[in-house]
Amino acid sequence: MKAKLLILFVIVGVLSATCNKSGYGSTPTLTFKAVTPNILAPNEEIEFQLNYTTGTGDIQSHIYVQKVTKNCAASNFSELDSIPSSVPTLKNSKGEIDLDYAYGPNLGPEPIGEPQCQGQNDTCVFRFALTDKAGHTSDTVTSPVVILLHR
DSSP: OHHHHHHHHHHHHHHHHHHOOOSOOSSOEEEEEEEEOSEEOTTEEEEEEEEEEESSSOEEEEEEEEEEEOSSOOOOOEEEEEOOTTSOOOTTEEEEEEEEEEESTTOSSEEOOOOSSTTSOEEEEEEEEEEETTSOBOOOEEOOOEEEOOO
8 A cells, every 4th residue: 555655656746747847937927025215305216126037038128117196186107117128038037127216307217206296295106017028917016105205
């Protein structure tokens, strides 16, 4: 009886090893890593760090970014942002995407926009999604709360 169980476990182990896909699958994944700082004053920059995986290596050159303002009924912006060129497009790869924004004119990164709430700070979160060339979209990930201080 023990020999039969041992043989069964060996067969199951060999089959699972040969049938097991290496890699991450056809849909990219995105996870939120960090945001620095989480309170943003005028003329400061903010950085979002996201981790990704791709099985196919065909992530596009853009990532979907949405700012959701929570403390007032304001129009939110949605846009596609460029993925930094340092992100490789290799099969079965994982890595980090760093997105930098600026709150103020004449700073290096793309502008994050002015607070949407009239006369008060914005309490907002940012949502991100990654799409590959085949049209597979990652789950949407959301940042912790970010406060944009009113000028």
